[in-house]
Amino acid sequence: MAIINLKINSKEYSIDVDPQMPLLWAIRDFVGLKGTKYGCGIAQCGACTVHLNGQPVRSCSLPVAAVANKNITTIEGLSDDNSHPVQKAWIEEQVPQCGYCQSGQIMAAAALLSKNASPNDADIDAAMQGHICRCGTYPRIKRAIKKASENKP
Amino acid sequence: MDIDTISRRKFLKLSGLTGVALTLGYYLPADAKEPKLITAFDAENRGIELNSWIYIDVSGKVTLYSHRAEMGQGVYQSIPQIIAEELHVDLDKVNIVFAPGDNVKYGNQITGGSSSIRGSYKNLLNLSATARVMLIKAASNKWNVSELECYAEDGHVIHKPSGKKLHYGELVLEASKLDIPKNVVLKKTSEYKLIRKPLQRQDTPLKTNGTAVFGIDKMIPGMLYAMVERNPRLRGKVKSFDATETLKIPGVKQVFVVRMGVFNTFREGVAVVADSVWAAMKGKKALKVDWDDTGFEHLDTEDIYRRMEEALQKDEGLSFVSKGDSNAIIKSAEKKIDVVYSTPYQSHSCMEPLNCIAHYQKDKIEIWGPIQAPDWVQDYISKELGIAREKVIVNMTFLGGGFGRKAFMDYPHEATMISKEINAPVQVIWSREDDATQGPYRPGVSYRCQGVVANSEISAFKVSIAGQNNSHWRGGAKDIPNRSATEGFLKPYVDNIQNLSIVDIPFETPIPTMWWRSVYASTNGFAYESFMDELAAESAKDPITFRRTYLKDERSSELLNKLEEVSGWKNRSKGYGVAITECFGSTVGQIVKVSKNAENKIQIDQVWAVIDCGWYVNPDIIKAQVEGSIVMALGAATIHEITFKDGKTVQNNFNTYKMPRITDIPPIEVYIMENDADAGGVGEPGLPPFAPALTNAIFDLTGKRIRKLPFELAKV
Ligand code: FES
Ligand code: FES
Numbered sequence: 001m002a003i004i005n006l007k008i009n010s011k012e013y014s015i016d017v018d019p020q021m022p023l024l025w026a027i028r029d030f031v032g033l034k035g036t037k038y039g040c041g042i043a044q045c046g047a048c049t050v051h052l053n054g055q056p057v058r059s060c061s062l063p064v065a066a067v068a069n070k071n072i073t074t075i076e077g078l079s080d081d082n083s084h085p086v087q088k089a090w091i092e093e094q095v096p097q098c099g100y101c102q103s104g105q106i107m108a109a110a111a112l113l114s115k116n117a118s119p120n121d122a123d124i125d126a127a128m129q130g131h132i133c134r135c136g137t138y139p140r141i142k143r144a145i146k147k148a149s150e151n152k153p
Numbered sequence: 154m155d156i157d158t159i160s161r162r163k164f165l166k167l168s169g170l171t172g173v174a175l176t177l178g179y180y181l182p183a184d185a186k187e188p189k190l191i192t193a194f195d196a197e198n199r200g201i202e203l204n205s206w207i208y209i210d211v212s213g214k215v216t217l218y219s220h221r222a223e224m225g226q227g228v229y230q231s232i233p234q235i236i237a238e239e240l241h242v243d244l245d246k247v248n249i250v251f252a253p254g255d256n257v258k259y260g261n262q263i264t265g266g267s268s269s270i271r272g273s274y275k276n277l278l279n280l281s282a283t284a285r286v287m288l289i290k291a292a293s294n295k296w297n298v299s300e301l302e303c304y305a306e307d308g309h310v311i312h313k314p315s316g317k318k319l320h321y322g323e324l325v326l327e328a329s330k331l332d333i334p335k336n337v338v339l340k341k342t343s344e345y346k347l348i349r350k351p352l353q354r355q356d357t358p359l360k361t362n363g364t365a366v367f368g369i370d371k372m373i374p375g376m377l378y379a380m381v382e383r384n385p386r387l388r389g390k391v392k393s394f395d396a397t398e399t400l401k402i403p404g405v406k407q408v409f410v411v412r413m414g415v416f417n418t419f420r421e422g423v424a425v426v427a428d429s430v431w432a433a434m435k436g437k438k439a440l441k442v443d444w445d446d447t448g449f450e451h452l453d454t455e456d457i458y459r460r461m462e463e464a465l466q467k468d469e470g471l472s473f474v475s476k477g478d479s480n481a482i483i484k485s486a487e488k489k490i491d492v493v494y495s496t497p498y499q500s501h502s503c504m505e506p507l508n509c510i511a512h513y514q515k516d517k518i519e520i521w522g523p524i525q526a527p528d529w530v531q532d533y534i535s536k537e538l539g540i541a542r543e544k545v546i547v548n549m550t551f552l553g554g555g556f557g558r559k560a561f562m563d564y565p566h567e568a569t570m571i572s573k574e575i576n577a578p579v580q581v582i583w584s585r586e587d588d589a590t591q592g593p594y595r596p597g598v599s600y601r602c603q604g605v606v607a608n609s610e611i612s613a614f615k616v617s618i619a620g621q622n623n624s625h626w627r628g629g630a631k632d633i634p635n636r637s638a639t640e641g642f643l644k645p646y647v648d649n650i651q652n653l654s655i656v657d658i659p660f661e662t663p664i665p666t667m668w669w670r671s672v673y674a675s676t677n678g679f680a681y682e683s684f685m686d687e688l689a690a691e692s693a694k695d696p697i698t699f700r701r702t703y704l705k706d707e708r709s710s711e712l713l714n715k716l717e718e719v720s721g722w723k724n725r726s727k728g729y730g731v732a733i734t735e736c737f738g739s740t741v742g743q744i745v746k747v748s749k750n751a752e753n754k755i756q757i758d759q760v761w762a763v764i765d766c767g768w769y770v771n772p773d774i775i776k777a778q779v780e781g782s783i784v785m786a787l788g789a790a791t792i793h794e795i796t797f798k799d800g801k802t803v804q805n806n807f808n809t810y811k812m813p814r815i816t817d818i819p820p821i822e823v824y825i826m827e828n829d830a831d832a833g834g835v836g837e838p839g840l841p842p843f844a845p846a847l848t849n850a851i852f853d854l855t856g857k858r859i860r861k862l863p864f865e866l867a868k869v
Contacts, residue, residue, distance in 0.1 A: 001403055018403065018431065025431040029378075034370035035363015037553070038430075039504055040585045044807035047504060075363035087361045094353055094773055097781055099360030100367060100504040100553025128815045132807060134504045134554050136784025138815045140777070 004068050006031065009077025019065035024048045026064040027074060035075040035103045039132065046131035049104040050074045056111040056127075075103035078110060086110045089148035097135035105131050109145050118149045175209040175325040177284050177333075179276055190283055190333050207236065207280055209288075213308050213322035215240060216248045230354040231770040235274055238347045239281035239340065241305040242321070244355070274768065274832050282337045284328075291328035292319050342768075342829055351773035356551075368523035368550045369508045369582060376510065376578045379571050380433040381411060382440050383422035383591055386800040388663060389446040391421045398439035399425055404432030407575055408440070413567035414537060415593075415665050416626040420563070424571050430582055437584075446800065454796040454803075457662055458495060458599060461619040465493060465601035470617060470658035471634035477652030479603075482613035486605040489613075490687055494860045495599040496676040497794035499669055500810060505553020506588040511568035512578035517544040518569055523552035525560035533562040534569055556785075557668035561593060589810055590802040594795050595669030596621035600680035602687075609692040610702060615654040616680065621666045622659070631659060641674030641734040641841045642681045649703040664797070670785060671837035674736035678841030679790075679848075679862060682732035686849040687858065696731050696849065697722060704733075712742050712765050712826060719824055720744040720761040728758075730850025732842040738833030739766035741779070743842040745850040755851060755869045757787075757819040762839060764823065767830035775835045776823040782839030783821055788813040790844035794863050 006013045008031055015030040027036050027050070039047030041060045048060040051073040078084045082091065086109045096102045105128070112119055112127035119127070124145050133141070177192055208216045217236060233247035240247075285305050292310035293300035296317060303312050311318045342349070359365035384390075396408040404427045411424040425436035464470075483489055509522035518540060524530055527547040535542040552559055568581040583591075598620025605613040622635040634657035639647060647653065669675060689699035697713055704713060716731065717723060722744065733742035741764045750756045762779050769775055793810050796803045804810035823839075848859040851869055859869070 017429075018435075021429075021431045025429065028370075029429050029431070033363070034366070037367075037504075038369065038506070038582075040807045042585075042806055042808060045504070045812075078362070082358050082362050090361045091353065091357050094357060094777065096354075096357055096360035097777060098504065098552060098554045099356070099365050102360050103363045106361060125816045130814075132504065132812045132814070134502060134556075134785070134812065136781035136813070136818075137777070138784060138813075138818045139780050139821055141815060 002065065004064050006064070006067070006072065007069060008033065008072045009074060015064075017064060020063050023050070023059040023062045023064050023067055023072070027059060027072075033074050033076050037100055037103055039101065039104070044130075044132070045101070046104040046108060047101050049107040049131070051107060051111060054111065054114060056108050073107075075107060078106065084110060085148045085151050086113060086144070089144040089151060093140045093144040093147060095137050095140040095144050097137055101131065101133045101135075102137075105133065105137075105141055109141070109148065112145070113148055119145065174211070175284060175287065175329045177207050177280055177287075179280070190280065192329055192331075192333060207284060209284065209321055209325050211322045211325060213242075213246065213320050214248060215242055215246055216250055230352065230356070230774060232277065233355065234347050234352060234770050235277045236281045238345060239278050240285050242308040244347065244352065246308055274770070278339050279337060282339055283333060286334050286337050287328040287331050288321055288324045290331055290334070291324040295319070295324070295327060348770050349772065352771060354774065365551050367505050367553045368510070368521065369505055369553070371510055371521045371550050371580070373510060373512065373521065373578050376580055377406065377426050377428060377575065378430045378433045379424050379426045379568075379579050379581045380430075380437040380584065381422040381424045381567065381571075381581065381587070382437050382442055383587060384420060384444050384446070385590060385802075386444065386446045387592060387665065387802075388418065388420060389444050391423060392443040392445040394423045394443065395441040396423075396425075398441075399436040402427075402432055402436045402439060404428045405436040408436070409574055411567060411570050411574070413563050413570060414533070415563055417628060420591075422567070424574075424581075426571065426575055426579060433582070434584065451800040452662065452664065452797040454498075454597075454798070457597065457797070461495070461597075461599040461660060462493060464619045464658045464660055465599060465617050467658075468617070470656040471632070472654070473634040473636075473638040473657050474647060474653055474655040476650070476654070477613075479613035479615045479652040479654040482605055482652055483603050483615060486613070489603060489605045490684075490691060491601070491603045492684070492687065492858075492860060493599060493601050494680040494683060496597060496679055496862045497789075498597040498664070498666075498796070499595040499789050499793070500589050500592070500795050500804070501554070501556040501558035501595075501669055502589060502807075502810060502812070503552070503554030503556060503558055506585055507559070507564045507583040508581060509564045509568040510578060510580040511565065511572040513569055513572040513576070517546065518572075519546045519548070520565050520569065521548045521550060522565060522568070523555070523559050524549050524565065525552065525555045525557075529560065530562055530565045533566060537566060538569065538573070556670040557672070558593075561667060585807070586805045590805050592802070593626070593665035593667035595675065596623065596664075596666040598673070598676040598680075600677075600684075602680060602684040604684065604688050604691075606688050606691040609694055609699075611650055611652075611688055613652040614650050614688070615656070616684070617656040617658055618677075619658045619660045620676070621662060621664065622657075623666050623668060623672075625661070626665060626667070635673070637673035637677075639677065640672060641678035641736050643704060643709065643733065643735045643740065645704050645706050645709055646685075649705070670782070671736055671840040674734055674837070674841040675786070675789070678732065678734040679844045682734060682842065682845035683848055683858075683860065686730070686732075686845065686852065690852070700731075700733065708765055708826070708828070708830065709733075709740065712740060712763055715763045715824060715826065716742045716744055716761065719763065719822065720746070728850055728854035730846045730848065730853055732845035732849060734838070734841040736834070736838050736841060738831065739764060739835065739838040740833075741765075741838045741842050743783070743846040745843070745846040747847070747850045747854055749854070755854070755866045757847065757866070760819055760821045760843070760846075762821065762823045762842075763826065764835070764839060765826035765828070765830075766833040766835050766838070767828060768832040769825065769835070772825050775825055778835045779823045779839035780821050782837065783843050784813050784818060786840045786843035787817060787847075790847060790862050790864070791866050792817070792863060
């Protein structure tokens with residue numbers, strides 16, 4: 001066990017955990033933010049995606065010790081009121097079905113748009129193909145990302 | 154006044170809620186088949202246990218106690234839309250609370266068979282309209298005017314001549330004492346303001362900011378976590394285990410053998426209880442378990458399908474449909490088609506792996522989880538643990554996918570047994586590997602299809618089916634045919650094909666099987682509609698024209714017209730395939746267009762889907778469900794399958810049980826037929842026609858008939 005300092009959504013947390021524990025479980029069970037989901041644990045599905053210094057990463061496959069003191073953003077930190085352009089587009093296009101994969105999808109889309117304000121189909125495919133949606137919301141995810149890129153100020 | 158005080162107290166007792174309210178619900182009189190409407194007031198006076206479904210409080214807020222789990226199919230939205238329509242309130246005034254499991258009070262609560270709306274919409278419409286009429290009556294009594302001069306709007310009753318206005322909340326007490334009016338007139342479809350509109354789902358914002366609470370997110374005070382190492386051979390017992398390494402892991406508290414029910418059998422595992430998920434996961438990995446598999450047939454997929462094939466060629470079995478004399482015609486025909494189709498085992502693989510919280514206490518058991526059938530869980534736990542059913546409280550959360558898997562009792566049972574052992578609340582989380590390797594699965598099924606075409610028409614049609622019967626796992630009789638043998642096959646086909654024979658050949662394996670989205674329609678549909686296409690090709694007729702011979706009824710014909718129209722069928726090039734199936738009260742037709750890409754590989758260019766689900770609520774939710782069904786069908790047809798080797802499931806995570814990705818999805822257009830026929834399901838019927846429409850399209854383009862799923866598009 002070790003004391004690890006985490007910076008999540010601009011807040012500091014100090015937790016005493018196994019340094020090898022994946023960031024996912026630290027966020028969910030020690031910081032108490034449950035929006036980030038467990039889907040596969042082996043970097044296959046993207047449900048656990050968070051931003052590390054603005055980059056999308058798979059929190060299930062990152063030991064918590066490796067991200068101490070770095071800037072982490074989870075779905076809860078994307079906006080206070082669902083006002084991020086991606087969240088707005090997701091609501092307008094009614095993307096979620098069961099919703100379980102959507103935190104990860106939204107974090108990936110937000111990271112894409114922060115780098116590339118108007119992604120084309122190939123850009124969207126490349127950014128999103130690591131994300132599984134068992135409910136099959138892919139057609140709407142595509143539409144919503146395009147909408148978000150148009151809506152962006 | 155006394156009487157008011159008493160009623161008030163009785164109300165509280167009845168509804169279990171605070172405040173005075175108009176509570177209206179259905180109950181099933183002992184001597185009647187149809188449920189009847191009753192107020193809480195009347196129910197109390199007559200000593201009837203109120204089935205409290207709708208509740209309007211003094212603030213005018215409307216609460217529905219939903220007896221359905223929300224697993225993505227949009228009940229959260231559709232039910233309030235129905236209530237708000239007839240009650241004349243804003244959609245955001247309607248709240249929905251998931252009722253705890255109790256089938257005595259609420260009737261069968263299983264969310265499956267695409268039945269959430271189908272089963273309840275007429276009652277809900279009537280319930281809401283009745284409440285509105287009673288509120289109007291209450292206002293007219295108060296004002297001493299004729300109720301004909303009053304109307305309801307936006308949660309208020311208004312007296313037209315004077316403009317006087319009362320809020321519903323101000324009328325509930327008065328209304329609750331009125332007799333229930335009979336023959337309340339419901340709105341016509343053309344008068345709807347909310348129903349049939351693509352309104353946004355109310356749960357969407359919770360799912361875009363991470364606040365929706367799924368089972369896995371739920372926490373209760375003092376809760377520990379557990380993971381279980383289960384027998385990889387699906388059956389058997391723990392011979393011994395060594396937890397030395399496990400117990401060294403900080404946070405691990407206890408390790409013991411746990412037994413859970415798998416239908417009418419049991420499965421053993423070793424539970425690792427810890428103070429965090431991670432410690433439990435690590436502890437599980439460090440376990441050494443010696444399993445006793447004696448008596449277990451060492452399963453192998455190739456073996457299973459070889460046995461099916463042999464069974465199909467023997468030509469015996471249980472007759473399910475027998476019309477005319479297809480056997481004789483097939484026997485004497487000079488030319489017949491005799492082919493075998495086969496479909497694989499599949500895992501539900503909900504994105505949210507199975508999980509459940511149980512809190513076993515001296516006098517009650519409380520359960521929280523993503524649960525499709527709370528009342529079944531209540532029954533099962535009550536029986537298994539010998540505790541009164543009202544002492545088993547089952548709370549539902551959001552479900553991260555269900556598809557049939559979360560209507561199964563194993564995971565709540567196991568959690569309960571662990572909580573009992575440790576005497577504390579516990580959340581059991583299945584790893585993705587546990588979820589993928591333990592089943593139950595959709596059964597793999599093989600079909601022998603024999604047919605004869607004469608004068609461009611079907612003169613004989615015979616399908617023999619060899620596959621596990623899910624109902625056997627629930628104690629179903631083995632000497633009767635699978636009653637789902639024609640699930641997916643259109644009723645008009647059955648009516649109009651003269652010589653038709655459907656035979657179910659009993660087939661068993663030790664693999665636990667269960668409903669998977671659209672159940673047998675998902676496999677039957679592929680065989681029946683592919684074979685229909687083979688017969689059409691044999692007749693040299695256009696595949697839609699050929700089907701029309703047997704689908705003459707108005708709804709089927711209109712659906713076919715619509716399919717032709719939206720896909721440009723009549724002016725099509727090569728590479729188009731059609732399929733049409735029916736299940737859970739809805740018919741869906743799909744057309745798939747394929748072509749060869751630059752590398753000469755098959756690509757799917759477009760899917761058109763037309764659904765006839767009769768009366769419906771929210772077109773956008775229906776479209777989303779059909780889109781999702783097509784994606785799921787695409788995976789099951791071209792990407793993944795569950796196989797068995799040496800008694801174990803081979804695929805254990807998304808790297809081996811691969812899923813469709815955003816890059817695999819063609820453009821999909823969904824159309825809804827407009828009519829007022831009884832509402833059909835929407836969550837499942839969009840799935841079965843996709844695979845046969847796809848393989849029929851590939852045949853149209855290449856002349857190659859695909860009879861075994863899954864197949865790789867790139868390898869056609
Ligand atoms: S849970 Fe991290 S990628 Fe699946
Ligand atoms: S919305 Fe259910 S898995 Fe994506």
